Amino acid sequence: MDSIQIGEIKIYWLRGGYTHFDGGAMFGVVPKPLWTKKYPANEKNQLANVTDPMFFKYLGKNYLIDSGLGNNRLTDKQKRNYGVTEESYVLENLAELGVAPEDIDYVLMTHLHFDHVLGLTGVSKEGYYSIFPNAEIWTSEIEWDEMRHPNIRSKATYWQENWQAIEGQVRTFSVEKQFSDAVKMTHTGGHSAGHSVVWFDSNDEKAIHMADIFPTFAHQNVLWVTAYDDYPMTSISAKQAIFKQTFGKNYWFLSYHDARFRAVKIAENGEIESELKIEHRN
Secondary structure, three states: OOEEEEOOEEEEEOOOOEEEEEHHHHHOOOOHHHHOOOOOOOOOOEEEEEOOOEEEEEOOEEEEEOOOOOOOOOOHHHHHHOOOOEOOOHHHHHHHOOOOHHHOOEEEOOOOOHHHHHHHEEEEOOEEEEOOOOOEEEEEHHHHHHHHOOOOOHHHOOOHHHOHHHHHHEEEEOOEEEOOOOEEEEEOOOOOOOOEEEEEEEOOEEEEEOHHHOOOHHHOOOOOOOOOOOOHHHHHHHHHHHHHHHOOOOEEEEOOOEOOEEEEEEOOOOOEEEEEEOOOOO
16 A cells, blocks of 8 residues: 655555546646646546545544545446446455454545545445444535535535435534644635545644645646536635645645545645655555
């Protein structure tokens, strides 16, 4: 498994699934000749995207960030539509680390779109069940409200079967949730109304996971947002604020979706100055 050390925190990427999303949707109004210089497309004009959760342990607690595609949660038609070529090995990866599903204390959900939330729930003959039954599942209050009451647009990704089995485990925050001296979540909106990011600060080493307002490292131009973003101007504003705070200040940016890099550091001028490539997905 690929990993990165942020102060006292070692973060592992788990193999949560592999998708291929439409390139036009991933880059919105940005012309294809521009974005293909940054991120190549396949013959179907699709971009390879991993859906790889992060696991870390801190102060005796086990954390996950998002949950991957899960297993047996998508129909064959959905797999074709989303270009899914691999489902989840999250539980196998956790077992390699000596962690059982029951051992997870916190799941930090940046948002609850299907490609982030499917891995929270399994399905059996008896119905749906929680994969991480002892975990507190944290997301923003806005995100949780929309998950249960989607609008005409968001109902395509907020599915009832993705929240009913975990409803009793969900905890919410409004603006910010501090989990320890080193880990916090903050609400940004943008990609979804309730979208959040995760910050790390340990022994003067820093990182941020911006989730889907920075889905690949080709999106470091603040104006490059996806067509999946419900509130693109909010995404742009959030990126502007976060980039001003982090560019050139020795932050690692962590990724859930980028199929080439796990993490990068970005200079003040917006250029990538350090990178951690994907080496292992097993």
